[in-house]
Amino acid sequence: MLPLRRLLFAAVLLPGVGWSATVSISCGAVGLELTICREGAEAWARETGNRVAVVSTPNSTTDRLALYQQLLAAQSPDIDIFQIDVIWPGILHRHFLDLSPYVEVHRLQAQFEVVVENNRVDGRLLALPWFVDAGLLYYRADLLQRYGRPVPQSWTELGETARIIQVRERAAGRPRVWGFVWQGRAYEGLTCNALEWIHSHNGGTIVADDGRITINNPRAAEALALAASWVGEITPIGVLNYDEEQARGVFQSGQAVFMRNWPYAWPLVNGEDSPVQGKVGIAPLPRGGAEGRHTGTLGGWSLAVSRYSRVPAEATDLVKYLTSRQEQKRRALIGGYNPTYRDLYESEAIESANPLTGELVAILEQAVARPSRITGVRYNQVSNAFWTAVHTTLSGKRDSASSLARLERRLQRLNGDGW
Numbered sequence: 568m569l570p571l572r573r574l575l576f577a578a579v580l581l582p583g584v585g586w587s588a589t590v591s592i593s594c595g596a597v598g599l600e601l602t603i604c605r606e607g608a609e610a611w612a613r614e615t616g617n618r619v620a621v622v623s624t625p626n627s628t629t630d631r632l633a634l635y636q637q638l639l640a641a642q643s644p645d646i647d648i649f650q651i652d653v654i655w656p657g658i659l660h661r662h663f664l665d666l667s668p669y670v671e672v673h674r675l676q677a678q679f680e681v682v683v684e685n686n687r688v689d690g691r692l693l694a695l696p697w698f699v700d701a702g703l704l705y706y707r708a709d710l711l712q713r714y715g716r717p718v719p720q721s722w723t724e725l726g727e728t729a730r731i732i733q734v735r736e737r738a739a740g741r742p743r744v745w746g747f748v749w750q751g752r753a754y755e756g757l758t759c760n761a762l763e764w765i766h767s768h769n770g771g772t773i774v775a776d777d778g779r780i781t782i783n784n785p786r787a788a789e790a791l792a793l794a795a796s797w798v799g800e801i802t803p804i805g806v807l808n809y810d811e812e813q814a815r816g817v818f819q820s821g822q823a824v825f826m827r828n829w830p831y832a833w834p835l836v837n838g839e840d841s842p843v844q845g846k847v848g849i850a851p852l853p854r855g856g857a858e859g860r861h862t863g864t865l866g867g868w869s870l871a872v873s874r875y876s877r878v879p880a881e882a883t884d885l886v887k888y889l890t891s892r893q894e895q896k897r898r899a900l901i902g903g904y905n906p907t908y909r910d911l912y913e914s915e916a917i918e919s920a921n922p923l924t925g926e927l928v929a930i931l932e933q934a935v936a937r938p939s940r941i942t943g944v945r946y947n948q949v950s951n952a953f954w955t956a957v958h959t960t961l962s963g964k965r966d967s968a969s970s971l972a973r974l975e976r977r978l979q980r981l982n983g984d985g986w
């Protein structure tokens with residue numbers, strides 16, 4: 568018989584012989600995100616006899632990227648699973664394991680192809696899709712009805728309706744009501760908002776798919792000038808420092824007629840404790856003029872396993888569990904997170920929890936991608952230059968045309984000999 572100490576030693580080294588791993592996962596914490604992530608991870612831990620450590624990260628995508636870059640550059644094993652934004656594969660890919668040997672082909676085929684392909688770099692599958700996002704218009708259905716206004720189809724119409732309702736609500740004794748709130752802080756969220764204004768005016772995508780820098784064009788300048796005209800009029804000046812949660816805070820407390828946000832806000836604005844519960848509708852974002860189109864920036868998140876993980880097998884297993892069809896369905900029902908499996912959009916249960924589900928496939932198909940694939944490792948610098956130029960115009964420091972001309976020169980320098 569082996570002495571007890573040797574037996575214990577063997578148990579520590581051999582997975583499966585009473586060995587349990589602790590897997591740490593970094594999840595976002597916007598709205599219900601952290602709670603829902605923890606519930607899912609803990610369910611996996613109970614099923615497999617492992618343990619999980621859930622690490623929350625900053626709300627701002629931009630701050631989160633900076634934190635991840637620090638941890639990964641130091642090859643830190645502290646986080647095994649990273650929740651990564653749709654725009655990061657080109658920036659972070661060398662730090663993640665190739666998951667393709669561990670995922671069944673039919674599982675990938677059941678999901679939106681663009682989302683799966685977005686996670687492949689040089690043939691390596693470096694993350695599994697978790698949920699997709701697209702920018703949406705939230706509106707106060709009760710106020711539109713009270714003032715006899717339809718859901719706006721163009722940005723100009725949105726501006727008019729916002730102004731009319733804001734004036735009349737204020738006159739009726741609600742002085743803090745604003746027309747339209749969105750994400751105007753100088754960070755990635757502003758890139759998403761501004762891309763929507765510009766793309767909906769047929770002003771392109773900053774950098775085209777073939778790498779040409781297209782941002783310096785009259786439609787983009789028109790779109791940006793229109794947005795700048797909202798600030799201080801139908802949009803509080805404070806929006807220049809708002810992220811998703813701050814915009815939601817204003818809208819949910821009943822102080823805005825319209826809000827641009829992602830789908831996660833839907834269950835929250837309709838929560839038991841929400842002053843606007845049952846009074847809200849959602850619709851595609853408005854078109855830029857008669858020739859323009861409805862659009863929404865494509866967002867979303869995936870789960871990747873760190874190359875520096877000491878428990879890669881367990882981490883991969885947890886990623887597979889969390890991104891499974893069943894777990895995505897649970898997350899859609901309670902959190903409004905849009906699944907990456909196509910057939911879940913036909914689920915009646917999900918449709919009744921979220922009235923836009925039926926339309927979401929079309930909205931996702933029309934969604935505009937940020938130029939992260941073509942600009943690869945330089946995407947964050949491109950986006951930073953873009954949101955800085957936009958912020959300068961929104962805050963009245965430089966007009967939109969000269970802001971975009973300067974931005975073009977900045978992007979040309981970043982581009983150098985090609986992306």
Ligand code: GLC
Pocket residue numbers: 628652653654700755756757759829865866867868
């Ligand atoms: C959402 C989107 C993400 C985007 C971010 C910007 O989380 O899913 O893709 O980068 O918002 O704030």
